[in-house]
Amino acid sequence: MPVYSDIVIIGAGPAGMSAAIAATRCGLSVTVLDRQSAVGGQIYRNIEHSSSELQNFLGKHYTHGLSIAEEFHSCPAKLITNATVWSIENGTVNVSCNGAAMSFCSTHIIIASGAVERPVAVSGWTLPNVMGAGAADLLLKDSGLTLDAPVIVYGNGPLLLQSVVHLQQLDIPIAGILLTASYRNFISSLPCMPQALMRPTYLFEGMHMFLKTLGSKAPVFFNVRDLSLSHEDKQLMASFSRGRKSHSLSGQTVLLHEGVIPDTRLTRLTGCLHDWNSLQRYWYPRTTCWGETTQQGVYTIGDGAAVYGAEAAALQGTLAGLECARSLKKITKKERDKKASATFRKLKKVTSTKPLIDTCFAPIPSKLVPTDETIVCRCEEITAGEIRKTIAQGFLTPDGIKSQLRTGMGQCQGRMCEQAILEIIAQECALEPESIPTYHIQPPIFPVSLGEIARTDASSN
Ligand SMILES: Cc1cc2nc3c(=O)[nH]c(=O)nc-3n(C[C@H](O)[C@H](O)[C@H](O)COP(=O)(O)OP(=O)(O)OC[C@H]3O[C@@H](n4cnc5c(N)ncnc54)[C@H](O)[C@@H]3O)c2cc1C
Structure with missing residues (x-):
């Protein structure tokens, strides 16, 4: 039989953990499922087990995850790790957990499954040592692994700048920084600056990363196109154009990045309506300000709903937790609104930089x-x-x-x-x-053995 709780939350990143904290405070029973072996999601990945050196290196934006994780563990939510959700059907969430089939059911399901790096399909992207910049950061967080040098960095987006700064701090030589953005992106984002000034520290940090990238010892190219990667003499060769000129660089590792996009597989599987973000070129689920989708009882929050970053993800989690408590009659509408008002105010401030970031780092369609x-x-x-x-x-x-x-x-x-x-x-x-219609999503969204599916069906019956 599927295990029942008031809410099933998929994802133990900042969004999922915060939703669980808010909901349990209102007296709801909550089950949280995550594919990873510990809480933290992408930004706070491995936060509870990482070395103090790594924590010092990644700084306060990473270690902030420790306090969220601590608060989460002290709340009565039930956490199940190594639990990959491969289907959701009529309120039942099917999970593969260390090869065992499990099912959970609820009238309220919160999908907090985060974002994925936009795959950057360029010629040669399947070669060894070519990977996403975000993926390289996860290797660092998971196992302290660093990269074979020199490194060639290609693409666009704040995470790419963060990777460059990390490489510089780790003294890993960079062969070249190939930015696909043009100066025009920066000019078109200027009208969004006044609104973004609501978050001056964040702006300052972004500017600092940008200046560090420009000040790199490695050559920096803007408006790069036609990247092609090949393997020659045990090196990776990157050939590309800029203006009318062709260039090439050699290195041992290539990092590719064109931003992150919501992982919409679960929201599409549950039949939620989605909208198109024409600036960032991704689909995202349509939601209310509380995270409820167009499917009754299905909520989505955090980067899986739209990419606003970790702070916004946590605030959205709190709002969804409160709304579920209202919907399940643990608190009144008035109590919900009172508890939520400060969170809405913070969310407005935290999301004030979104138009600037989205415009400044808008991917250029022809380059995708x-x-x-x-x-x-x-x-x-x-x-x-x-x-x-x-x-x-x-x-x-x-x-x-x-x-x-x-x-x-x-x-x-x-x-x-x-x-x-x-x-x-x-x-x-x-x-x-x-x-253009997207792929029709069908379960299982992750590979799962037939034996497990059969055991799931038997247990559901
Ligand atoms: C590769 C990558 C690296 C990133 N690195 C950074 C960074 O260094 N700094 C930064 O500011 N932002 C980073 N981001 C953006 C960052 O993910 C978010 O801003 C923030 O973590 C969003 O929080 P969230 O709770 O919405 O999602 P996440 O933190 O992504 O958490 C989602 C959780 O859901 C789980 N999950 C997903 N699908 C399933 C499933 N089917 N079954 C079970 N569990 C599932 C995942 O394992 C994950 O733990 C990164 C994003 C990506 C994709």
């Missing part, structure tokens, strides 16, 4: 479209050229292409190829991705 020889679906090794031929035959949706080429049917279930396929269709058909 892979060239013909680029492998787009890593699982089935399908190139952009093969996808273009299939589009020319009249298959104009990701699912249509999947039916012909098996894209999205491998281990990652479309996580790595979907964005690039949307961009290719948009370019070939001169459409906005907004008007």
